[in-house]
Amino acid sequence: MVDHAARVAGVRSWLYTPGTQPHGFDRAADAGADGLTIDLEDAVLARDKDRARANAVAHLSDRARHSALRAVRINPPATRAGLRDLDALVGTGGTLDAVVIPKCESPAVVGLVASLFAEAGTTPAVIALVESAAGVAGIAELVRAPALAAVAVGAADLAADLGCASGWQPLAGARALIILHASAARIPVVDSPFFDLADTRGLRAEATAAAALGFRGKAAIHPDQIAAINRAFTPSSEDVAWAHAVLAVAVDGVGLVDGVMVDEAIARRARQVLDAVARTES
Secondary structure (H helix, E strand, O other): OOOHHHHHHOOOEEEEEEOOOHHHOOHHHHHOOOEEEEEOOOOOOHHHHHHHHHHHHHHHOOOOOOOOEEEEEOOOOOOHHHHHHHHHHOOOOOOOOEEEEOOOOOHHHHHHHHHHHHHOOOOOEEEEEEOOHHHHHOHHHHOOOOOEEEEEEOHHHHHHHHOOOOOOOOOHHHHHHHHHHHHHOOOOEEEOOOOOOOOHHHHHHHHHHHHHHOOOEEEEOOHHHHHHHHHHOOOOHHHHHHHHHHHHHHOOOOEEEOOEEEOHHHHHHHHHHHHHHHHHHO
């Protein structure tokens, strides 16, 4: 059986595509994205929900077509549209790699979604999208949900809920809190998309900051954003050389690399760098 949760943990870039635009589903792989997220929620008008859902199911029915991991952001499970999404997706026969639960605030919702797929004999990774004040406030409990594979941050809705701007700085505290609790539970976290398509410098800066804070990857809303995101979440050759040098010195317990003391704490970070490289190559 495919370990979808493990595969999701290695995703650097998720390209969101509205379910009403099936011609764009293959652009994720073409752009070099590790994952495609078909959006049935915010990017789809109420009158188009059925059509978007049918497009997603049709795409998932083709097992050999797509090299990127395939996820679907459903509508909230407490809505009629969300229930219809789940009913349709549990019948796709295991071709769905991940299901994204929007506005997720409760571990019970994670368990419910996971149990519906398990009853159908499939095990897609369950990703909780945290995009409300209540979601952030309850993050310590949410990340303990047994079926949870990853957490994603939704900056636009979260900023609206908090009544703040959606830039990096206003949401820095919320991001750090999510990273803290998710890391304690060994749950990877995916950062929100960067919404200004014309600001390539801003995208690079935010992706770099997200990687530095401990995010495992970042969502995108356009194929042109993928290359910058992948670079930010892929250790550079300099990082890899540093990691190997640290581990060589750490064999003796302590030492120096470029004049900086190396001990077990530094060696642990070096192993994380090499693990990140291994994830991108798997």
